[in-house]
Amino acid sequence: MEGALKKIRSSGGRITKARRGLIRVFEEADKPLSVKEIRRSLGEIGVKTSMTTVYREINFMVKNGLVKEVNLYPEEKMYESAYLVHHHHLVCEKCGRVEGVGGCRLAEIEQEMYRKRGFRVTRHSLEFYGLCVECNQGVGLMT
Ligand SMILES: [Zn+2]
Ligand SMILES: [Zn+2]
Numbered sequence: 769m770e771g772a773l774k775k776i777r778s779s780g781g782r783i784t785k786a787r788r789g790l791i792r793v794f795e796e797a798d799k800p801l802s803v804k805e806i807r808r809s810l811g812e813i814g815v816k817t818s819m820t821t822v823y824r825e826i827n828f829m830v831k832n833g834l835v836k837e838v839n840l841y842p843e844e845k846m847y848e849s850a851y852l853v854h855h856h857h858l859v860c861e862k863c864g865r866v867e868g869v870g871g872c873r874l875a876e877i878e879q880e881m882y883r884k885r886g887f888r889v890t891r892h893s894l895e896f897y898g899l900c901v902e903c904n905q906g907v908g909l910m911t
Pocket of ligand 1: 860901903904
């Protein structure tokens, strides 16, 4: 929270109730959120805002590096805190559950892109789509 507030101040932005609320919503979220979900979560902590305000404030936070866009679905943008450690997502296409997975192993591939093609990778985005453990009834689990 403090780091985020500092970032807003240093970019010349004001600390409004909506911004403070958004920071809290993103800190407490355990998965990427849609704009509708963000507005609902804001309401739950007593911050009443219009959709327009939510869109505007999210754009502000994306521009200032506090929040990141996550492209899980072509029809709806999702957002998550930019302070999370690097991770990918597992998206269940049956129940819609979204889980974060860490332990990225793409560094080697990125180095190869540089060595073989001269392409310097600065970031990547990779999401996995399929069936979650419950929808798949635990098949394939090694326990
Ligand atoms: Zn599922
Ligand atoms: Zn990665």
